[in-house]
Amino acid sequence: MLRGKHILLGITGSIAAYKAAMLCRLLKTAGAEVKVVMTPTAKEFITPLTMATLSKNPIAVEFYNPENGDWHSHISMGEWADCFVIAPATANTIAKMAHGIADNLLLTTYLSARCRTIVAPAMDCDMFAHVTTQQNIATLKEHGVVIVDSPAGELASGLLGKGRMAEPEQIVGIIEHVVSEKKKRDLDGRRLIVTAGATIEAIDPVRFISNHSTGKMGYAIAEALAQRGAKVTLVSGRTALAAPTDVERIDVVSAEDMYRAVVERFDDVDGAIMCAAVADYTPKEVSALKIKKGDDDLRIELRRTKDIAAELGRTKGNRLLAGFALESHDGEAHARRKLHDKNFDFIVLNSLQDEGAGFGVDTNKVTFIDADGKESLPLMTKREVADRIADRVEKFFAKR
Ligand code: CTP
Numbered sequence: 001m002l003r004g005k006h007i008l009l010g011i012t013g014s015i016a017a018y019k020a021a022m023l024c025r026l027l028k029t030a031g032a033e034v035k036v037v038m039t040p041t042a043k044e045f046i047t048p049l050t051m052a053t054l055s056k057n058p059i060a061v062e063f064y065n066p067e068n069g070d071w072h073s074h075i076s077m078g079e080w081a082d083c084f085v086i087a088p089a090t091a092n093t094i095a096k097m098a099h100g101i102a103d104n105l106l107l108t109t110y111l112s113a114r115c116r117t118i119v120a121p122a123m124d125c126d127m128f129a130h131v132t133t134q135q136n137i138a139t140l141k142e143h144g145v146v147i148v149d150s151p152a153g154e155l156a157s158g159l160l161g162k163g164r165m166a167e168p169e170q171i172v173g174i175i176e177h178v179v180s181e182k183k184k185r186d187l188d189g190r191r192l193i194v195t196a197g198a199t200i201e202a203i204d205p206v207r208f209i210s211n212h213s214t215g216k217m218g219y220a221i222a223e224a225l226a227q228r229g230a231k232v233t234l235v236s237g238r239t240a241l242a243a244p245t246d247v248e249r250i251d252v253v254s255a256e257d258m259y260r261a262v263v264e265r266f267d268d269v270d271g272a273i274m275c276a277a278v279a280d281y282t283p284k285e286v287s288a289l290k291i292k293k294g295d296d297d298l299r300i301e302l303r304r305t306k307d308i309a310a311e312l313g314r315t316k317g318n319r320l321l322a323g324f325a326l327e328s329h330d331g332e333a334h335a336r337r338k339l340h341d342k343n344f345d346f347i348v349l350n351s352l353q354d355e356g357a358g359f360g361v362d363t364n365k366v367t368f369i370d371a372d373g374k375e376s377l378p379l380m381t382k383r384e385v386a387d388r389i390a391d392r393v394e395k396f397f398a399k400r
Helices: 017-029 040-044 048-055 074-080 091-099 105-112 125-129 131-142 168-180 216-227 255-266 308-315 331-341 382-399
Strands: 006-011 033-038 083-089 116-121 152-154 160-162 191-196 231-236 247-251 271-274 281-283 302-304 320-327 346-351 366-370 373-376
Touching: 006 017, 006 048, 006 074, 006 105, 017 033, 017 048, 017 083, 017 168, 033 040, 033 048, 033 074, 033 105, 074 105, 083 091, 083 105, 083 168, 091 105, 091 116, 091 131, 116 131, 116 168, 125 131, 125 160, 191 216, 191 255, 216 231, 216 247, 216 271, 216 382, 231 255, 255 308, 271 308, 271 382, 308 320, 320 331, 320 382, 331 346, 331 366, 346 382, 366 382
Parallel strands: 006 033, 006 083, 083 116, 191 231, 191 271, 231 247, 271 320, 320 346
Antiparallel strands: 152 160, 281 302, 346 366, 366 373
């Protein structure tokens, strides 16, 4: 399974670095080509000579060779690899990976690699259990990194607990699984709009009405659809997020802006997923000047905004239209009404009462509702929910 595969092995400064030698040998025996990138500290634990001999390739540690200026390109190593395995991965490297810090060759390679990355943590049990490390591991998982579970056992410090690096044989099994995974391209050629984030309705040049949406769910959907081959236009209200790779992002401010941006593009696409938190009301008049405070109460008259989803529902024909319902009570009944009123093909219901669901968090607990019934999913990351939505989108087109 690994014959001819390009495996980039990253080694960081942990006592478990000795196991990387065995891992390299197993990979070579399985017929893989192995290149090794080490952090400067990793050299204290295992020598480049050992790893170069086992991998039959020179080892990359620094950005360039000071003797002759020979440049080690992190980009070409990332492009070469079918899989990047960081084993052992220290708490320090995991933290830097989670936050995009790129102060050594291994980290720059991680940031530029397009292949899947596997991380086998190795550290003391207290470091492993620390909330920061656990958060960083969760972040990496959310970024699509495969984390090799750390078994409990005796650690180099003499302590007992979780934090040991998994055994090389187990890591090889995971590498085999990852490199044999077929990248799903089941939405190739589909054109889709995703709306995301919060709209902003100006009261005056200083104040506005908005909501708590951070855009995380919609951005995860755009990313999932694009990774499966769809051409995605992300019409985005306010968010602090960066656009996912290969997604066209159109920034809008108000509900009216979003309405125009979506409606004018809808003719050219195969469907839309409406995830934005669109203001239902906007100030009737926007003051050109800052409203000064007086002694009396202030009343701002609001008027209804246009319902973008409902408008698309009227004109969609055989195109896909999916929406969201965020409810605090009687969720299913409200969602069913929205499914019908807006002519959605399916609606994704999330409840404000569910822990781990809703604004700002990285997880969600959703129920799909369509004309055939409902399917409730357990709590999962928003990225995982996005994949399940992409599955539904694919099923819709397969049936059509
Ligand atoms: N939506 C939209 N345009 C609007 C309002 C909502 O496209 N002007 C979309 C949302 O993106 C979401 C769905 O419609 O997919 C939400 O339905 P909606 O009934 O508007 O939800 P709420 O605004 O929360 O309505 P309510 O206050 O009645 O719960």
